[in-house]
Amino acid sequence: MEGLSVVQANLKVYVDPSQSKNLSSAIFRELSPLLFKYDDAFDGVLLAYNVHAPENKGRILPGVHPFIAVRLEAKLLVFSPKADMLLEGKVVKVTEESIHVIVLGFSSAIITYEAIRNEFKYKTKHGQGLYVNRSNRRHVIKAGTMIRFVIKSMNEETLHIYGSLMPANTGSVKILEKFSEHTESVTINSTPKKRRSKEKYEVAQITEHGSVVKDAPSQNNYDRENKKSRRS
Template sequence: MEGLKVSNANLTVYLHPSKSRDASEAILRELSSLLFTFSEALDGVVLAYDINSLDNKAAKILSGVIPYFGVPLSVDLLLFSPKPDMLLEGKVVKLSQESIHVVVLGFSSAIITEKDIREEFVYKIKHEQDVYASKSHKRHVIKVGTMIRFSVKR
């Protein structure tokens, strides 16, 4: 699937002095706080990380009211960063006459509006279930639970 990329990043993690006794655990906790949140600096959602190098001896104390210290590290990050015109796959979780709601990678939601649904699909209610049925292929339907591939608009 497009939208996934591995990026090598050189980061500095800033820790409170009370965390100096177990700095590696504190660093893992800080990196874990990045998971499944969008980061503008990284231009994507961090899905996983792998620490390549950690240099505790290169830690520098910052001057200020509370003397935090910065630990430089090199990390491989798995990022989800969809761009326009990329193809993504997702599972349909809701259908309505105006839109199709999709979950991508189990955490990110997307909405395909009525104007972006191909004209060959018509909204119908079959057996008390909402579906988008193809006009040209009778057995081609989109319903809740269907995996679909779609193009990112924005």
């Protein structure tokens, strides 16, 4: 899925001196509120972090209420969705007007009827709404389906994504991956027939007399030798 990246960052955290005995816990308490929120500094949403605080790197800042400034080396997992990126998410609700999706377990997305290509037709089965592909009946989008869609736009404050199923490379992830595997298999197994027959002929020349013959003569040279022997 696009939009995910690991970022190396140098951070500075300010900790109260009273928490200096358990500095690791204090650092995590400062960083935890940043999770699952859009931050301009990261140009995205912080999903996870792994920090390393070098020893003896804390410095007490002077003032009425002094703090310890701790420099950190961190690896950050950032979700930075942009327009036209491909995302994957789990469908939680399907109606005739829209498809509702959860991305990475925290961000909601909606795909409206206008953003669903015409080859999908809305139906109801056992009281459950679903979209079925007209040309492939097995390509079904319903609650619980993992789908791949394109980002149209995003509200950074609410982390709400507006998606689209118009491109041909969008839809059920399971069906798309099966189609991709089938296409690769056909490409790998397809060998030109002319090339195969040529390979068989070359093998016959090499093994005809029970031994390996280097630079075996072509068929034209073989015919010329036969004609000469007949004349003689």
